[in-house]
Amino acid sequence: MANNPLNVGLIGFGIAGQVFHAPIIVSVPGLHLYKIRESRPANIALANQRFPQATVVTDVDDLFKDQAIDLIVVATSNTSHFELTKRALEAGKHVLVEKPFTIASADADELIAIAKKHNRVLTVHHNRRFDGDFNTIRKVIKEGMLGTVVEMEIHYDRFRNYLKPNAWREEDLPGSGILYDLGSHLIDQALTLFGMPKEVSAFTAQQRAGSKTVDNFEVILHYPALKVTLKAGMLVREQGYRFVIYGDQGTFVKSGIDVQEEALKAGKIPAETPNWGVEPEEIWGKINTNYKGMHMVAKIESEVGDYPGLYANVRDAIHGTGRLEVTAGQSRDVIRIIELAMQSATEKKTVAV
Incomplete structure (x- = not known):
């Protein structure tokens, strides 16, 4: 059974x-990009050109009703996630x-219950857990x-001092803005490292001219003996450290960003790209600490980034x-945590989890 390729239906080719x-998907053994749902002509043409092995359809029901599809991937706007995921689960599909x-969060609870009822794998594309820099940090912390x-x-900053035209993330819609977008990554990384905090404090702002939604935030997660600060903004032209960690024996700092996203934006395919996910030495992290009886000041070679590992893990979980x-x-x-951060920013106070 585990040797049978899983047919994947992809909803959305934006x-x-x-x-x-x-x-x-096409880089992971045991997965087959079987069908793509897309309605925009330019994207349909691109899908046919880049992934001719997949059938492109315009009706999402063609995926839900197709008995050959094992896994549905929902890659659409935030407001559609709940409904499409619910329909896919009720159609008997595993869902990413x-x-x-x-x-x-109440919608998430409902989807979790539906997945349990139908005995389906339900997961979310938190791919930043598979960044090389994040996994380097996990190792540094685990090794003490x-x-x-x-x-x-943790910072995730960009510089774009204008609003993208016709971009739903820039509109005043539920789930828009960078707290949901970039904030999801940062919060997931923090919770992966340290679990749920006791309290949350947050500040949000609309800093760009004409901005309709959050384009700057600072979220502080309060733990009994630990403070985690998550920051992102759209007006950060000079990038600082992406990660800074303070311990009672030393400090670790890391600049730059995982190389996989830029490679993917350049049209590269992981399975066809040598040294996928390998960071150049100039953006390796730096440590200054006392460790095992020695004072050390050194660069720490980054772990290899592995976005295909997320999909490989989903494949194995399904099998x-x-x-x-x-x-x-x-x-x-x-x-x-996003809900509590918005509450904190609105009420201008720290809130309990």
């Missing part, structure tokens, strides 16, 4: 489908949905190289040969 899903999981971690900062790495419950917690 940026997410083109860049983050289709090239990964783009982040953010849902807009409301900084002693007890007392504070951490029952591996434990699901990104669970729906964990992804639901990300949405709950």
Whole structure:
């Protein structure tokens, strides 16, 4: 059974489908990009050109009703995640949905219950867990190289001082703005490292002229003996450190961003690209610490980034040969933290989890 390829139906061939899903799916042994649902003519032409092995359809019901499809990938706008995921689960499909999981945590709870009822695998595309820099940090913390971690900062900054035309993420819609977009990644990374906090404090802003939704935020996760600060903004032209970790024995800092996204945007396919996910030495992290009786100041070679590993893990979970790495419950917690952050920003106070 585990040797049978899984047929994948991809809903949406916009940026997410083109860049983050289709090239990964075709790179993972045991997965077959079987069908793509897309309605825009230019995207249909591109899908046919780049992935001729897949049948392109315009009606999403063609995926739900197709008995040959094992796994449906929902790569659509945030407001559609709940309904499409629900329909896919009720059609008996396993589902991977783009982040953010849902807009409301109550919707996530409902989807988790439906997946359990139908005994289907339900997961979320938190691909930043498979970044080389993040997995380097996991290793540094696990090995105790900084002693007890007392504070951490994670940044995901960009510079775009204008609004993208016709971009739903820039509109005043439920689930729009960078708290749901970039914030989902940062919150998931923090919860993966440290679990749920005790309290949340947040500040949000609309800094660009004409902005209709959040384009800057700072979220602080309060733990009993640890503070984690998550920051993102659209007016950061000079990039600082992406990760900063303080422990009672030392500090780790990391600049730059995982190389996989730019490679995917350039049209590269992981399975066809040598040294996929390998970071150049100039953006390796730096550590200054006391470790195993020695004072060390050194670069730490980055772990290799592995976006295909997310899909390989989903494949194994469906076959029952591996434990699901990104669970729906964990992804639901990300949405709950976003809700609490919005509450904190509105009420201008720290809120309990």
